[in-house]
Amino acid sequence: MKRSFFKFLAKINKALLPSYSKRQLDLSKASKLQMAIIGWRVYVTKNALD
Numbered sequence: 022m023k024r025s026f027f028k029f030l031a032k033i034n035k036a037l038l039p040s041y042s043k044r045q046l047d048l049s050k051a052s053k054l055q056m057a058i059i060g061w062r063v064y065v066t067k068n069a070l071d
Contacts, residue, residue, distance in 0.1 A: 023068070
């Protein structure tokens with residue numbers, strides 16, 4: 022149940038949130054909002070894979 026929910030969230034994230042790795046964003050120059058988005062995507066991806 023939990024894993025399927027996070028897989029669903031991961032698909033939504035992929036569709037709606039920007040991919041900073043494709044833009045080659047330098048993490049040392051990222052704003053707080055960009056860092057929050059990166060953290061959220063990491064959290065969802067980690068839980069979708071567990």
